Amino acid sequence: MAWFRQRQVDSYSTLNEESAIEMKRHDEKFDKIIRRNSFQETQEMCIEDSSNYGSLENDNKNNVNISEEKLTTLQAAWNIINMIQGNVILNSPYVLLVGGVPGIVLTVVVGYVSVHTCRLLIDCQYDEDELGNKSKTRHTMHDIAVHNLGKRAGVLLIDLLQITLMFGNCVFQLLFCGQMISPLFPENPVGFNGIILLFSLALFPFAFVTSIKTVSYFSCASVVVTSLSYIALISYMFSKVDKWVIEEFPLTTNIYQSSLSLGMIVFGFDSQLYVNSLDNKLKEGSNIKKMIAWTHVMSVFLKIFFGIVGIFTFGQLTRETITNSIDNIPLKYFFNILFPMKFFLIFQFPYFAIIDLIQEKLFQGVNLTRFPSCLDKENSLKWWAIILRLSLVLLVVIVCLIFPDVAILTSYTGSTIGAFIMFLLPVYFHLNMYWRKMYWYHILHDYFVLLAGVVVVFCGIFTFVQREIVTRI
Template sequence: MFIVSFPYAVVQGGYWAILSMIVVAYICCHTGKILVQCLYEENEHGRKVRVRNSYVEIAEHVWGKRFGGRIVDCAQIIELLMTCILYVLLCGDLIKGSFPDSPLGLSSWIMVSTIPLLACAFLQSLQRVSMLSFWCTVAHMLINAIIIIYCFTRVTEWHWSDVQVRINIWTFPISLGIVVFSYTSQIFLPTLECNLEDKSKFTCMMHWTHLAAAVFKAGFSYIGFLTWGFATKEVISNNLPTQVFKIIVNMILVAKAQLSYPLPYFAAVELLETSLFAGRPETVFPACIDNTHRLKIWALICRVALVVFTTLLAIIIPHFAILMGLIGSFTGTMLSFVWPCYFHLKIKWHTMSITYKILDIAIIVIGLACGSIGIYYSGHALTRAFQGLPPSPFHGSKHD
């Protein structure tokens, strides 16, 4: 969904942002594979046996049940809820861009776009969520085709000289956070691998999907930026020339964002219910489901409150690209870079080659460095955005 902000990442990071889309894809492919390796141990016959079922169980094995699972659970819930917040914020931003003369502001459009999402509180089946995700994919393919075709109609006007080689230290970390955030799939990989009919194809699947993602994201970002140059907006569809064209594309994107919302919302609800609402004495609170497998009234109210919570945060922090960069720098680097490599080293140290050890340690160092820098600069940019200022403190240049 967030690929609509990737051309804006090129505004902030130039060619280095495009390179980062390829490098981060490689790193996330590697960490996804080694995370799944941590689910397995060899038995006495030398065969791999699945002894763990989730990211949380891996953390519990390394850090202990008291803290390990809770730390990863918190990071996963933050990542998922922030994704929901970004979908809601994107809906409001797109509708506002479609109707700039409307008396309603961004906050009002965010609240309007939340109304259909309240129905997500009733979701209890992953099958229904997957059907919504299917239509989300259809809308995604349609939008990408429309934007790319339009960009190629403007090929004679492309801004080749606008793409920079130099790094702007004030804005590039934001771009990197956006890129990392877009590749964070480690939360879902243990479940995905468990449900594959042929688990031996998992590595092949990881290679092809990450290769395809890297090629498409880099190409889409480069083409989008070349079309509008430094005038590229945070959501690229807001750059479209005519208001009617912009409204059509933005409304499809709004539908796509709303169809995307149920998956992270459902995953967050599942994590919260498993860790807090499984029933006493296993958890602090009673179970959410009664004997007839229906949601209890108070549980439904809590689910609705969670949707409202994501809406309120979207209203409070109305800066889409910077917020995405901040989240990517925080939970993204830990879930996708640091923790998979750390767990792999702790669990598989005695069976790993020296090459894999060096690679894992290097990714940990890169993740910690990029995450720390990204949090600082994204936080700084978000503070300036609330003050109505551009991300960089240096004014007057076309790059700001």
């Protein structure tokens, strides 16, 4: 009996030892798998760099904050109007002066195309099953681009487009300031370039901004200044109604002027990069397609109305920036100081957006990005990070000095980057994803929009060659 018990104990001991050995092997194998997967995930994040916008525009659907407050339709409409209205309304009279009646037609056509391509991007968010039920599987422009172009190419393309547009906005803010301040001091010894350099000195402190909260403090001031400026400007033009020169409104134009006008019009309607993000921030039951339609109709009306009234008021004396056409010296000083205040206040929004995006992509942390963090242990900017930020301001100044003409630079940007974002990219994505399910007339319509985009790009190249090469030979 004692022998049997001893054997039983030995048997149990052997079993426990074997179980322990097996469990140890299993744990080691599992630990290796975990370490390998963690290493692969970290490596993949470093290689693919798949983070999206950063703190300003965190559009990654997997990181959506469920408790984030949603926007109402009216709030979203205000954002759309700000995107497509902005500073370009000051150029509206000049756009119609060089474009004539064809400029009015082009404004309506481009507004329609912008609505259509925004709707295409909304449709690209959804997949449809065999029963016709739709489900949202792509939440951002990044997701749509990744679906059509692949992860690396899709993320890189959208990031580059965003940085280019935001950098262009920084340049336009500074150029507008120079265009308005320079006529106030025609005898100044430094000239236009000197004014740009002097005004840019006030922009360098923005390089030390590290929080979006600091940026947001300027928002209310910008809205107040903008509202006062436009109300006062429209009131002034209607006060001159008895002196309107209606007969000076141009009915026709040449091909070069039409190309110049077309680029500026396209630039004024670029909102496609942000429409998907805005859609995901709307409250349930909001109809973004209808909202996009009526906001664009309102914008088209305002641009045409403001342009016509401006030409009726100033005639052939209409300048690229409408406030420079004012003959009342005190009012001219008032507008040309008030508007630069607005441009100065909103310069930091695209500037900080570029900084935030680049920091999230490249300088967030050594374990997640290609370069170490821009911040030290005390959450302060490192010296080399400050130099990089100052270099961005300096690059903006250099571009302003090379292309000092607001209208020309706006036209070039609209005819290239703008046409690519508004015409070519959304239509390509939509056709690539849904052409098998589309009716033939819808496919034909999309191909017409695609062809129109090619024409816009051609007009941009034509304008550039005509102005920068032919006229200088």
